[in-house]
Amino acid sequence: MKAWNMYIDGQWVDAEERIDVANPATLEVIATVPKAKEKEAQAAVDAASAALPDWAAKTAAERSALLMNWFHLIDEQKEEIGRIMTTEQGKPLKEAIGEVGYANSFISWYAEEGKRIYGETVPASAPNKRIFVTKQPVGVVAAITPWNFPAAMMTRKVGPALAAGCTVVVKPSELTPLTAYKLAELAEEAGIPKGVINVITGDAAAIGETWMTDSRVRKISFTGSTNVGKLLMRQAADTMKKVSLELGGHAPFIVTENADLDKAVEGLMGSKYRNAGQTCVCANRVYVHESVEAEFVEKLKASVGQLSVGNGLDEGVEIGPLINEAAVDKVKKQLKDAISKGALLETGGEALSSEKGYFITPAVLTNVSDDMECMIEETFGPLAPVTTYKTTEEVIKRANNSPYGLAAYVFSQNISEAITISEGLEYGIVGLNDGLPSVAQAPFGGMKESGLGREGGHWGIEEYLEVKYISLGL
Ligand code: ADP
Numbered sequence: 001m002k003a004w005n006m007y008i009d010g011q012w013v014d015a016e017e018r019i020d021v022a023n024p025a026t027l028e029v030i031a032t033v034p035k036a037k038e039k040e041a042q043a044a045v046d047a048a049s050a051a052l053p054d055w056a057a058k059t060a061a062e063r064s065a066l067l068m069n070w071f072h073l074i075d076e077q078k079e080e081i082g083r084i085m086t087t088e089q090g091k092p093l094k095e096a097i098g099e100v101g102y103a104n105s106f107i108s109w110y111a112e113e114g115k116r117i118y119g120e121t122v123p124a125s126a127p128n129k130r131i132f133v134t135k136q137p138v139g140v141v142a143a144i145t146p147w148n149f150p151a152a153m154m155t156r157k158v159g160p161a162l163a164a165g166c167t168v169v170v171k172p173s174e175l176t177p178l179t180a181y182k183l184a185e186l187a188e189e190a191g192i193p194k195g196v197i198n199v200i201t202g203d204a205a206a207i208g209e210t211w212m213t214d215s216r217v218r219k220i221s222f223t224g225s226t227n228v229g230k231l232l233m234r235q236a237a238d239t240m241k242k243v244s245l246e247l248g249g250h251a252p253f254i255v256t257e258n259a260d261l262d263k264a265v266e267g268l269m270g271s272k273y274r275n276a277g278q279t280c281v282c283a284n285r286v287y288v289h290e291s292v293e294a295e296f297v298e299k300l301k302a303s304v305g306q307l308s309v310g311n312g313l314d315e316g317v318e319i320g321p322l323i324n325e326a327a328v329d330k331v332k333k334q335l336k337d338a339i340s341k342g343a344l345l346e347t348g349g350e351a352l353s354s355e356k357g358y359f360i361t362p363a364v365l366t367n368v369s370d371d372m373e374c375m376i377e378e379t380f381g382p383l384a385p386v387t388t389y390k391t392t393e394e395v396i397k398r399a400n401n402s403p404y405g406l407a408a409y410v411f412s413q414n415i416s417e418a419i420t421i422s423e424g425l426e427y428g429i430v431g432l433n434d435g436l437p438s439v440a441q442a443p444f445g446g447m448k449e450s451g452l453g454r455e456g457g458h459w460g461i462e463e464y465l466e467v468k469y470i471s472l473g474l
Contacts, residue, residue: 002031004177006040006201007184009047010194015040015202019174024090024321025311025357031088033177036202041169041210044198048140048167049216051195056137056165060115063163067111069190074104074183081182083313085150088176090320090357091275092312102438103151103183106159106456109440113461114163130472135465137165138242139218142211144171144204144232146224147323148278150179156444156455157221157244158197164464166219169211170199173224175323177201208232215239219464222246223280226404226449233452244453244463246280246445248378249406252399253283254421256392256412257291260433264411265299267435268384271409273307273362274436276319277382278327280450281407281429281438285375287395290388297366297386301346304362304384309352321357322381328358331381334374335363338385343368349383370398378404392417396424405447409435428454 005012015034023030034040055063074081082097091099122131141161145153154170161168172180184199200207208228211217212235220236222229223246236243253271255264271283288296312320322328328351335349348363362382368375374385389395399408408427412418422430428446431437438444443454453463 001029004031004033004181006034006036007181007188007197007199008040008044009050009198010188013040019201021088021175021178023087023357024323025313025355027356031178033174033181033201036200037206038210040200040202041207042214044169044200045140045211045214045216047195047198048169051193052140052167055162055167055193055196058165060117060163063165064111064114066190066192067107067114067159067162070187070192071104071107071111073186073190074100074107077186078104081151081179084182085176085179086312086320088178089147089150090312090323092317092320095275096312099149100151102440103149103155105440106152106155110159110163110461113160113458116458117164117461117465128474130474132470132472134468134470136468138464138466139166140216141166141168141219141221141464142171142217143168144208144220144222144224145173145180147173147175148275148280150176151183153223154180154183156460160455160461161221161464162192162196164461166464167196168198169217170197171204171207172199172201174201174204209235212236212241213239217241220244221455221463229451242463244455245451246455247406247449247451248404249280249282249446249450250284250376250378250402250404251281251407251409251427252425253286253409254395254399254411255286255288255292255296256410256414256417256421257289258413258417259292259411260413261292261296261299263433264296265303267409267411267431267433268300269303269435271431271435272384273304273319273382276322278323278380282380283384283409283435284379285399286384286386287389287399288386290390293386293388297346297364300384300386301364304347304364307362309359309361310355311357319362319382321355321359324358327381328360331360331363331379331383334372334377334379334383335365338365338368338372338374341369341372343372343385370401376402392420396421400424400426403449406445406450407431407437
């Protein structure tokens with residue numbers, strides 16, 4: 001069992017107390033990490049603040065070269081990082097290694113994009129004046145990340161922040177901190193100077209508050225629950241930090257009358273059951289046109305029935321455990337509520353008798369109505385509730401009837417209908433005949449209570465930049 005330390009100012013440091021990290025597939029404690037409090041949180045900001053002037057003064061090409069060193073080391077060790085991730089988070093090894101590749105694509109993409117932080121000159125209103133507009137790093141960035149994508153949620157923030165010339169303090173989830181520490185180890189090996197990346201684990205509320213009240217932290221980038229996101233935004237108000245929030249979702253998945261049903265099922269399998277349904281862009285509510293429901297459900301049941309559930313380190317496993325007992329209880333509660341209101345359980349929803357961990361088999365519900373909990377609250381588990389609809393207008397209205405607005409999916413072969421639905425959806429991301437839309441070069445983020453700002457693409461780096469206007473009198 002490894003005892004990991006925190007990474008502050010280029011040093012690996014301990015704290016007075018420690019936290020156990022357990023494998024959700026076996027419930028074994030696999031490592032311990034330090035439990036930082038205010039003192040260590042502040043030390044991390046001291047380090048990031050001290051490192052800022054030199055890092056910001058480097059040329060974009062110099063920062064890019066260091067980011068690419070990091071990228072290559074991560075790429076060389078993707079299997080090992082994947083293994084660490086599977087043992088702390090549960091997702092199947094193949095998916096974990098896939099996540100490392102996805103996470104790394106943010107580093108390489110922003111290593112390039114950092115070279116394109118262009119300014120502008122604007123025609124002045126007087127002949128003896130000139131208007132210059134430049135961009136500069138916002139300063140020290142706090143990044144607080146969740147457990148469902150332990151590598152990608154870190155690099156999606158740290159990649160653009162570093163490329164922009166910012167330094168960072170990172171707090172991964174205490175449930176999955178090891179991947180983040182491994183990435184920090186590789187950043188050190190890559191030659192990224194001390195203090196530029198600092199990673200700590202511990203008392204989340206104490207760390208969050210320390211960072212949010214420190215005026216040297218100029219930006220918070222958070223991915224996690226809507227409640228914590230709202231708290232951080234309130235805490236950030238007093239020092240007027242820039243805020244990026246990627247919060248909960250409740251994605252509708254719409255299958256129209258003329259959809260290619262095989263493609264729609266394939267899309268739903270990726271969107272719903274990847275990471276055992278624990279992603280914020282997971283399909284949560286499936287709306288199928290009433291004329292194709294029977295055929296769609298048959299095909300879906302056949303595909304779901306083939307999914308292999310088990311320890312993510314075992315060959316061929318496609319669905320690992322959920323992260324903890326509360327996650328399993330939430331799925332069970334939603335199943336019970338739906339069944340009590342008339343839904344039919346077509347398959348799944350059972351524990352695995354052969355395993356100790358937090359397993360639940362992938363479930364499909366039909367005869368679902370909009371008043372069931374699973375149609376209102378984020379599931380974060382492998383449960384697909386299927387309901388039917390009659391008209392395009394109706395399905396857009398029902399899909400939008402949610403405080404969330406992160407991702408939505410539409411499967412249709414009719415271009416007019418597909419565009420009408422896509423444009424009518426109040427969601428930041430629409431997967432149109434695509435169940436897996438997330439890539440480094442595209443903007444990821446939500447509307448309404450799903451958050452603020454966008455990560456990815458050229459939009460993502462703007463979140464770490466301030467615009468400066470220089471008015472020059474000749
Ligand atoms: P989830 O339900 O996905 O675990 P959370 O919002 O609880 O979502 O967790 C996301 C991240 O926010 C984690 O790193 C967690 O430790 C952190 N977190 C939880 N509570 C707070 C808080 N009060 N202040 C700052 N960060 C917090």
